[in-house]
Amino acid sequence: MVTEMNVDKESLLNLLEEIEDPEIPVLNIVEMGIVRGIDFVDEKIVVKITPTYSGCPAMKTIENQILDILFDQGFPNSHVKTVYTPAWTTDWLSDETKSKLRDYGIAPPKGKSEDDFLQEVITKPVQCPFCESKDTILKSEFGSTACKALHYCNNCSQPFEYFKCI
């Protein structure tokens, strides 16, 4: 029987921090903001998750990993519920998370998610995660995964990915 009395949400969250994001293995699903909370319903654990992008193909893998890790800890009948409100935003990434991204070779999102869709393509230069130059250009707003854009560094001639601000 699982209730708030005998299982502590904090320790469950610590457990979920062991799950890496399948696309960005340097981050875990809690710091990515994918895990939105833990509830206890009908004596079962319900983990709420939200997709970074609607079509993110990693969601199913993440769901299975959550169920597996809870199963291994003795919670066989857990559930994963997908929630959409509030919509995932890069604003949830902490400075520490952003520096992990940079160390991994992905330029972290710059500033806050913007709202004006009529504005022209990103004009602020994105800093190269390798040589820190700001002499970079946007190649395409769509990269190897939905959450990243393709950039190129004119200084170190290195193509790199930028984590899009949404």
Place this chain on the structure above:
Amino acid sequence: MTTNTEENTRKNIIEFLIRFGDDRLILGHRLSEWCGHAPILEEDIALANIALDCIGQASSLLKLAVEIEGENRSEDDLAYLRNEREFKNIQLVEQPNEDFAYTIVRQFFYDTFAVLYLEKLQNSSLEDLAGIAAKSLKESKYHFRHSKEWMLRLGDGTEFSNQKVQSAVNDLWQFTDELFYEDEINTQLIEAGIIFPADEIKTEWIKIINEIFSRAKILLPRDGGMIYGGRNGIHSEYLGHLLAEMQIVARSYPNAKW
């Protein structure tokens, strides 16, 4: 009486979700046909990404529809086991890719509508729908910027690229008014505060189209006949062929898991 209204609203919500979900499912499938065929690598990746967003949005909307319906169907059942006449997407999204310019024009008409409409829909009184809309809006803004940039680049590019865009605009214009199609299903849901009148965004849609056309040196076609029917299951010849390809694996191997 109240129960009748509630039941009516429930049915109308399901129908709206299917219409809205089908738009994204069919457009997403169309875009996925570019995978491995786009003119440059970056575009191959971009179109596949946009396709993925569309299919993801469709999946959320159709899933919500079957949850409300409560008849033990899944979103996959809706996508793979319905026939042509049961699809409620507008005819614009089922039009074939033809060439890159054609695909971009189709996408530009659609993205402009999607962004404007989702901005309204994120205030829906149906919480799950509002959430999906807010999520989709963030993605659609990127799609809009992408198709808009290409409209400008191709339209204001070479004589040849301009001609390609103009010809696609002339062909596809007749499908654009269906974006704003409304019937008693919409009327009832508008009264219930669940959706919003498409009319409210039509002026803004035309304004953006005009502005981009003028910068892209593209002429707005003269008013001609408009084609409707998709919302009630009437489609162009292209949808059947698309479904044959999209559904063949699921229909050939029922209940297969992979």
